[in-house]
Amino acid sequence: MNGQTKRWINDTTTTDSSCATPGAQSIRASAFNVWSSLTDVEAASVAAWLFSQTAFNLTGTEDAGEWDNSLLMIELMEPNKTDVLNYLDYGGPEPERYAHVIIDHRADVDPYYQDLLVPLPIQNGTTEAEFLTYPYTRKTNGQVRNLDASLDADWSTWMYNVTASILDITLDLWSGSALGLDNDTLDVWGIDPLMQDDGIIRWDTFWNLPTSEMDSGTLLPLGLFFKSNVTGRDPSLWTFDGWLYNDIFYPTTDASRAAYYSPGFEKLPANIDGSWGWTDQMGTPPPLDTVYPPLAIASSGSRYFTDADQQYVKWMDFEFYISFSRDTGMRLHNIKYKGERVIYELGLQEALAHYAGNDPVQSGTSYLDTFYGFGTYAFELVKGYDCPTYATYLNSTFYTSETTHTHIDSICLFETEGNYPIQRHSTSQYVAATKNIYFTIRNVCTVGNYDYMFSYEFYIDGSINVDVRASGYIQSAYFAKNQDYRYHIHDALSGSMHDHVLNFKIDFDILGTANTMTTTTNVPVSEVYPWSNGKARDTMKLQRTEITNEDEGKLDWNGNGATQFTVVNKDVTNAFGEYRGYRILPSSPTIHLTVLNSSNLVNAANWAKHDLFVTRQHDTEPRSSHPYQSQDVANPPINFDEFFDGENLEQEDIVVWANVGMHHVPHTGDLPTTLFTIAHSGLAITPLNYFETSPVKETVNMVRVDYGGGNTSNVVTFGQGVPACIVGDVESLVPDLSEYLGDSVVRKFPYDPNEPYYETDSIE
Amino acid sequence: MNGQTKRWINDTTTTDSSCATPGAQSIRASAFNVWSSLTDVEAASVAAWLFSQTAFNLTGTEDAGEWDNSLLMIELMEPNKTDVLNYLDYGGPEPERYAHVIIDHRADVDPYYQDLLVPLPIQNGTTEAEFLTYPYTRKTNGQVRNLDASLDADWSTWMYNVTASILDITLDLWSGSALGLDNDTLDVWGIDPLMQDDGIIRWDTFWNLPTSEMDSGTLLPLGLFFKSNVTGRDPSLWTFDGWLYNDIFYPTTDASRAAYYSPGFEKLPANIDGSWGWTDQMGTPPPLDTVYPPLAIASSGSRYFTDADQQYVKWMDFEFYISFSRDTGMRLHNIKYKGERVIYELGLQEALAHYAGNDPVQSGTSYLDTFYGFGTYAFELVKGYDCPTYATYLNSTFYTSETTHTHIDSICLFETEGNYPIQRHSTSQYVAATKNIYFTIRNVCTVGNYDYMFSYEFYIDGSINVDVRASGYIQSAYFAKNQDYRYHIHDALSGSMHDHVLNFKIDFDILGTANTMTTTTNVPVSEVYPWSNGKARDTMKLQRTEITNEDEGKLDWNGNGATQFTVVNKDVTNAFGEYRGYRILPSSPTIHLTVLNSSNLVNAANWAKHDLFVTRQHDTEPRSSHPYQSQDVANPPINFDEFFDGENLEQEDIVVWANVGMHHVPHTGDLPTTLFTIAHSGLAITPLNYFETSPVKETVNMVRVDYGGGNTSNVVTFGQGVPACIVGDVESLVPDLSEYLGDSVVRKFPYDPNEPYYETDSIE
Structure with a gap:
């Protein structure tokens, strides 16, 4: 092609229409979201039934004293994978729904938390609760002692x-x-x-x-x-x-x-x-700071689909369901790429903040944050700050104190135009580049002093990135004689050294459930070759292994990043004979816990001891942690070490449990708050020999410019769209934060569906 | 504050004006850019003088045969730091300028490359070139043998x-x-x-x-x-x-x-x-892909200053000068934050791509890319793809074949609104968030098959991020019997395993030149405390050391990221007694070379053996590599190991040489090209106890929303600006790539300043 071609191949529209209003496209999910939260009616019926059962001896939360039993939680019990796959993959029935109930049993000299399972729907006369025991390694009728019963x-x-x-x-x-x-x-x-x-x-x-x-x-x-x-x-x-x-x-x-x-x-x-x-603005703004900065817009509207009822999302060739729980907030389920499930479940399990210091309070603090709950604290997002101006939002709900809370606009969805292309190449004749447009689903949970931002990012090459950032206030220490644990950061103040470790469950299903974790390590070697004249050459090669059973299932990132960890399906090779798989690796630095055999945690956070773990999937091992691990650290409900009992991991349904996190030795730059830019850790999950070529070639958001002679260009745009519209007043694109609401609460017991009301003060 | 307040505190402007046209604000640099490229006149005068000296026996590059001497390069010789600081800090004279010349001396049975130093301005009759020897560890009159002389x-x-x-x-x-x-x-x-x-x-x-x-x-x-x-x-x-x-x-x-x-x-x-x-679009575009994606705009114009003559840039509280060289492309100089120099010099030194394989071509390949030159291949950037639509651009020039080439628009400058805030915190009464607006200066260099994107990012907390991404075509291997080195990725094709390692010089000057590299390591301990009842507790603490001399100057990132490396000035403490400093750490995973004692490299890339190095600054050790290292790998011009001779590093002018890079075992996802999203490595350079509080508080790009009761909000915007303008037609914001030019060339010998002309075909 020579000479000047039309700039936009399909530029046939006029350019005087207004730009599209953002808002996700509507779609109907093909299946029921079996992980969806209990409906108000379901939760209320369980609450009513539990209160009707005198054996539980329940008192309403707001009236309950230290010697009364109360209801802590009613939530969907996550269905067993066995049943879900039967439904999704084999046309079986929807899995039966169960409520997961926690009762704070305090009317007892030996108080305990009681996990119960209640079948749904409630059928008066036939419903029976059972002790929820199967997901826990400790088999004590779903009971954990309550150390806090009299600490009010x-x-x-x-x-x-x-x-x-x-x-x-x-x-x-x-x-x-x-x-x-x-x-x-x-x-x-x-x-x-x-x-x-x-x-x-x-x-x-x-x-x-x-x-x-x-x-x-x-x-x-x-x-x-x-x-x-x-x-x-x-x-x-x-x-x-x-x-x-x-x-x-x-x-x-x-x-x-x-x-x-x-x-x-x-x-x-x-x-x-x-x-x-304090975080309020202070000091002289830097030059030009009061000029409005760049902002991103979505002039042609959103390019993804949601089914808000089913909490189902589809972007480009990715699709998944969302669930939301009190303990861990948002999780993603049945993540498919190009119609094939890649990950059955992806979500936070637990977050540890392990402090140390010369004083007993810092030394003794090792927060396991699901005790407080992430879902509970997933507040409304700040539009234009937490997410771009044009993001769209979903609500989330969680149960607490006999009510279902709705966090309005607490999950955001948006695409980002990266400020760099996903690929490019120049020669002396042409240059080709493809935009890096990626999709994010995000929520932010503020657990006390810390704000955790959880972003799941999806890329057009089939990659997924799990991204965690931390902001908010540090928990600091008094500065006396603690020089081995800190920097001195204010008058009598020091930062308090701590490790953040956050555990994620990644239940890979690479083209079926029979998968294997493989490793490929770059190793230095000294090697004689047929052509090297008998001389040994100092060079490198690959060493390959497989994680064959759970005895080998505790893994650390290798020094110098030498080892690639890839989950493959050995029964499915690509056209060139390579196992199809997905690799997992840090996208930004991650850590595991520094402390060995922590006196604070004993067996309560054994998942924090390595960077990643591989176990055999079992319906009885759905989670690596329990919100009440802290109540009995030596014998917690879930001792993650007990997942490792030598089971075969070759071509089995395997689960990867991977940690992100950061060592944090706070310094003056953490005042007044820690920065998301610095306190950041992430995992990339990226196709490896999964296809025969990169799917990046499929997007039309690319350009090729042919050039030569200094004054001729030929611009090929491959049928990409045109932003043919008028934005108008930019200010109108900026969200009006005076509409920020806080929280919507629906009381559940006594339940009155006709009177939902706002009650933000009830949020702790 | 209660009730509904005005949404924008300073919203007094009307909203019907057109948005500002992007374009950097103008400023005059306070000092001459002593690193600025030779002017056309300077370069031409040196070329003319060299040709006039019969001793050099030069033939014009285009006429030169294998037995003729020719002129390979005329460039500014980087001035000595001693002289520059005398000028910048002590009011001394501008450093004298010297031309750095390389002659390809082939009229000899033992051909060699000759580095020369020529004082400027040229004074006929008095000018004398001298052998350039002082920056090289090998003291052979600035000569390196030329292995290529007869290989044409x-x-x-x-x-x-x-x-x-x-x-x-x-x-x-x-x-x-x-x-x-x-x-x-x-x-x-x-x-x-x-x-x-x-x-x-x-x-x-x-x-x-x-x-x-x-x-x-x-x-x-x-x-x-x-x-x-x-x-x-x-x-x-x-x-x-x-x-x-x-x-x-x-x-x-x-x-x-x-x-x-x-x-x-x-x-x-x-x-x-x-x-x-091929990279052209192929296959079915994913759903909604032809809808125009989000894009970023700068409706209120650019918020940074440039002095294009002096290649000086100022953004918020950061300022720096740019230089550009044939070997390494863009470097930054005299980077100041809030008026104080933090880094004297920041720039690429060398890039290694070390391959391995069963065949002699892959096994024998270890490109040292400055041989080809980065500056040479910094083509015009693709507007809207390589950089956002509203970026501004600078040109760069380099010398080759008796001409000064100008790469038009080969450096871009822009701000980005991160899609997450830099800090935020929620409580039950309020939420506060600050935008993460950061500044990037970028160039892209395509060295043969690979496109390297170099981005230097600046953040409002005083952090700098050095970011390297690689795209372009892999160098692949023939697949026969090389299973220990690859994946099989196409018919008879395999990826060829290789390590990318790129060395950066970071000449820190933290509040003066007397600096010290310190380490702080999280270590597990078992410790008895005054309050622990005689019991030992399993916990952790900090172990601190200093890198006291060059014998300790070769460093690796610790396992599990346990060690913080911070350059401090021990003579300058903050108000709380902590040394003021900047920490250096990977922002995304980095590597050093896998191969030990590489047969290919011998002594030519000793800088690749560890993650970072600390040496004493010397005017005689300005660079870790030389473009002709490959010509004599056992005795290269610069053997980096020889920088380490036990010199004291405590409160001295120290230089950190840090590597980024990635192991690359190409798989099918690297077809047709490698992705910038995956092949990515970076270093963060971030203040640590440098101030008493985070400068993030100074920006007005923050908001606080007070809320309660579910229907009342109070939005405090701290005087931030308003995007009060009409964007109009979004399409008009998208750069017209039909103006992409390629390259502008000014012939320098014979030199005719009246006839600059385009000659893109001359680019190799």
Whole structure:
């Protein structure tokens, strides 16, 4: 082709129409979303039935005291894969639905959390709940002890006695008090999990309360710690076991008081709230900062389909279903590419934040965040900030306190035009490039101080990227004598070193369920070749292995990234005889837990010990963690190590459990908040010999420019679309955040479908 | 604040004006760009002077034969840091400018490349060139032997004799010939570097030529290899040393011919060009693919400044100068943040692609790409594909063949609105988020088959990201018996395993030149605490070290990312007593070279053996590599190992040499081209305790939304700008690629400033 060709091959439309309004295209999912949340009616019927069963002896959550049983959760019990595949792949019936119920059984000197399974629909007279045991390695009737049962009112009373006993000191040191009064300026909280090897031990510490609405409380530790033995449910048997200040332990209040008032006692400074801990704009904006920055637009509307009823999404050649749970938030199911399932289930299992320090509160803290729940805290997204202006949104629901909450617009969907092409090549005659347009589904969960952003990205080459970012406030430490654990970041403040490790389940089904994890390692070798004249050459080659059984199933990324891990189906080769598969690798650096045999966790987070794991899929091993692991760390409901019992992994239905995460040694750049750009970790899941060529060639979002002689170009656009419309006022594209709502709540017991109402204050 | 506030605090403008035309704001750099390329006049004067000096005995490049001396390069000699700091920091004079000249001295039985230094301006009668020796560890008058001197015409003649000797076989196997004729359908080429330990040995192989303009030649190997001993300049002394086919070595043509025509000889299939190797669109576009995808716009214009004359750029609180060289393309200089220099020099040093295989061509290939040059191949960028539609562009120039080439629009500058915020935090009362607007300067260099995209990204927290992506065509291997080195990816084709390692110089100057590399490592410990009741607790802590001298200066990223590497100035602490510094870490996985003591490279790429290196800065050690390392791999001009001579590194001017790269075992997804999304590696350079708080707070591109009760919002926008304009026709925002030019060339000898002209065909 020579000379100047038409710039847009299909530029036949006029350009005076308004640009499309964003909004996903509608589609009907081909199957029922078997992972869909319970309907309001389902959840209400279960709640009503449970309350009707006197054996459960339930009290409404808002009325329940420390010695009352209450209902913690009613949610869909994830159906067994066996049943789901029978439905999806073999035309079998929809799997029967079960409610997963958790009862907080506190009307007992030995309180426990009770997992129950309730068949749906509720049929009065025939419905029977059963203990939910099969998904747990610990076979104790679905029961886990409850260490918190008396740590509400009883603990407050007891704790304020302690804090009152040193009121003179808190006033002297910090002009503050923690007495349970409205004018308290101090807060008291401490470790999680509680220490469990020698009775049930709490360590708590004093914190200044923030002086504004800003959430800076975790930046205000005061450096005085106390130990309480809270074993058992009788507060009169609890013991106060000592103070720690400036790295000195005082076994009694008398001893600490005597020291405090003795000459030369070193009083340490306080951490005081202020604008240094607030996120509001401060300081001189950089040059041109007030000019409106670039923004992305979707002038031709959205290019993906959703079935909001079935929580089904289809973008280009990808499609999947969404589920949403209290514990872990959003998960993806039955992810297909070009009509073939690649992943049966992809989702967060647990998130660990393991701290360390010289003080017992930092040393003793190892949050397992599903205890608090991710789904619970998936707030409405901030349009134009959390997601691009043109994103579309889905709601999510979760159960808590006898209500189903709806987080409006808490899941966003959007395409991004990467600022670089997905492929390009130049020669002296032509240049060819293809746009990198990728699709993201995202939610953000704020578990206390930290905001986790979970993004699943889909690419036109068939790749999936699991991306986790962390922002929000650090949990900081008092700076006294903790130099081996921190940087000193403010007046009397230090960052508190911690490891974030987040476990994801990736249930691969590569062209069927019979799959094998293979490795390919670059190794240096010294090798003589037929042509090398008898001389050995220092070079490299590939070493290949297979993970044949669960004894070999605990894996770490190799040093220097030398090993490729690829899940293949050995029964399915491509045209050139290579196993078709998907590779898994870090897309940005990941970690596993630094700590060996953690005293805090014992057996509660054995999934954090390596980078990735391969196990045989079992309906009885659906998850690597349980929200109440922290309640009995030595004997948690799920001891992940017990998944590894030597089972064959060659051409079996295998599950990969992979960790993302980061070591975090907070520094001044983490003030006031940690940055998503830095606290970032991800996994790529990418086709390897899955096709005979890259599907990237199928998109028309590419161009070839032929050139030569310096003044001639021939532009081939392959039938790509034209943004033939008028945007108009750019400001109109920017979401109006005055419509930000917070939370919608539907009360479920007593259930009145006619009165849904907003109740954002109820969110903790 | 309660109730509904005004959505945009400063929304006082009308919204009916047209959006700004992109284009960087103008600024005058405060200092002369001492790294700026030679002017046309400078380069021409040097060329004229060199040609006037009979001692150099120069012939014009286009006329020069194998026994003529010619001029390979005239470029600015990078000024010594000592002189530059005297100018920039102490008001001293502009450093004197020198031209760096390379002469290809071939009029000699022992040909060599000669590096010369010529003082500027040229003063006839007084100018004297000197051997350029000081930047090289090998002290041989700036001379490197030239192994290629007779590998042009003489080699062609010789090689076509070899290929003609088996014409019957090439016709029989591939219906093709390589005879140096216009109707040749075969190509012949082979290893780089040449083997040098036993004479000078070539291994070459046959390739099918592409059948279209598409650059698919590297996908068409044919599996027949031959060995030539090309020692010395007399082709009559060269020897033909054998054939290799199907992993069988035949020492003579007679032997291979006898085998070929013997019964049972296994003839292997050919790799045939076709659409499988072409990048043009093929196959069914995915659903909605022809709808125009999202695109980013800069409705309010560009928010950065450039001084195109001085190649100076300022974005927000960052500023820097650009230089451009033949060898390595774009480098950045004097990078300041908030007025303080952070990095004196940041730029590519060398790129290695080390292959391996069972055949001698793959096994013998270890490209050191500065031999070909990055600057030479930094073509015009494809607007809207290589960079967003609204990017602005700078030109770059480089010298080759007595001309200064100008690559028009070969450097792009732009901001990106990340599709996630840089920070956010939700509570039950408010949500706060800050946009992640970052700045990129980018160029793309296509060195033969591979397209390297180099992006330097700048963030509002003071971070810099060095980002390298690779696309283009793989160099593939013939598939016979090479199963230990590849996947089988097409008919008779395999990927050829290789390591990409790219070395970057990062000359940190953290608040002065006296800096120290420190490490902080997360280590598991078992520790008794004053409060732990005598019990040891399994936890972790930090272990800190300093890299005190060059004996400790070769470093690898620790397993599990356990070690933080931070360059600090120990004489400058922040308000809390921590050393101010910048940390360096992988932003996406990086590698160093797998091969140990590479037979191909010997001492030519010792910089590839570890992940990062720390050395003392010396004006005599400006670069880790030289473009002619390949000519004498055992004794290259720069043996990087010799930089390490035990010098003190504590509070000295230190340089970090850091590698990015990836292991690449090509699979079918690399057909037709490798993807930028997958072949990606990067380094983050990020402030650590550099300030007392994050500068992110200074931007107004943030929002706080107060909420509660479900229907009230208060939106605080901190004075941020409004995109108050009409975009109009979106199509008008999309660059017109029919203006893509290719290359502009200004001939320099004979020099006629009145006749610049386009000559894209001259680009190789």
